[in-house]
Amino acid sequence: MSKRLLFVIIVIGALAGLGYYLYRSFRPSIGRTSNLMEWIRYPSTHPEWAVWAGTRCGANAPFVMPTDGFIGYLWDDSFKIGHRHQGIDIFGGTDVGLTPVVAAYPGYLTRLPDWKSSVIVRVPNDPLQPGRQIWLYYTHMADLAGNSFISPDFPTGTYEKYVEAGRRLGYQGDYSGDPNNPVGVHLHFSIVLDDGQGNFRNELEIRNTLDPSLYLGLPLNAKSSVGKVIVCGK
Ligand SMILES: [Zn+2]
Numbered sequence: 001m002s003k004r005l006l007f008v009i010i011v012i013g014a015l016a017g018l019g020y021y022l023y024r025s026f027r028p029s030i031g032r033t034s035n036l037m038e039w040i041r042y043p044s045t046h047p048e049w050a051v052w053a054g055t056r057c058g059a060n061a062p063f064v065m066p067t068d069g070f071i072g073y074l075w076d077d078s079f080k081i082g083h084r085h086q087g088i089d090i091f092g093g094t095d096v097g098l099t100p101v102v103a104a105y106p107g108y109l110t111r112l113p114d115w116k117s118s119v120i121v122r123v124p125n126d127p128l129q130p131g132r133q134i135w136l137y138y139t140h141m142a143d144l145a146g147n148s149f150i151s152p153d154f155p156t157g158t159y160e161k162y163v164e165a166g167r168r169l170g171y172q173g174d175y176s177g178d179p180n181n182p183v184g185v186h187l188h189f190s191i192v193l194d195d196g197q198g199n200f201r202n203e204l205e206i207r208n209t210l211d212p213s214l215y216l217g218l219p220l221n222a223k224s225s226v227g228k229v230i231v232c233g234k
Pocket residue numbers: 073085087088089187188189
């Protein structure tokens with residue numbers, strides 16, 4: 001075989017590999033994006049696509065749903081090369097400040113002094129792995145300009161305030177930290193690991209988060225739920 005032919009074969013192989021990688025990475029979220037666009041434009045045409053705050057999906061799920069709406073993006077979805085989504089995004093289909101967000105599980109709520117749109121709840125005993133501490137992170141509860149929709153019960157600087165499951169935490173918003181980057185009205189919810197010293201790990205890294213599927217009783221892993229609308233009890 002000539003060197004030139006070998007080179008061509010290697011290049012074709014590399015391109016095929018890259019193509020397969022991109023296909024694997026983006027196919028799930030592309031399918032979900034088209035459903036999401038339809039939901040955001042015409043939420044009333046697909047009431048059966050919604051999940052509801054406070055609902056438990058499956059008898060063994062320790063968490064209740066943290067808000068109302070369409071589950072638009074899943075854990076491990078990819079929005080750009082190398083990105084892996086660390087939580088789930090639930091889109092209320094309403095304007096900002098209207099769709100309630102509730103605690104999925106009891107714990108101790110903290111809102112750091114500079115958090116406009118986020119709270120985090122410490123769960124001392126992971127219900128699926130007793131003895132381990134985990135954290136539940138809720139964000140996007142502010143408008144584009146950073147006006148907060150978090151309940152006045154939890155002002156900035158709140159530290160370790162006990163909340164029951166179902167307690168109103170605030171309302172969905174579209175704050176992203178960048179007024180030029182609208183993200184749609186939704187809640188981002190994730191389960192964050194503890195660093196072993198009693199602090200939550202960096203939520204932006206998927207390796208610091210847990211697949212929420214078993215906690216919420218729904219198939220919320222992007223790689224295993226291609227093309228499905230995810231609803232309670234189906
Ligand atoms: Zn998200």
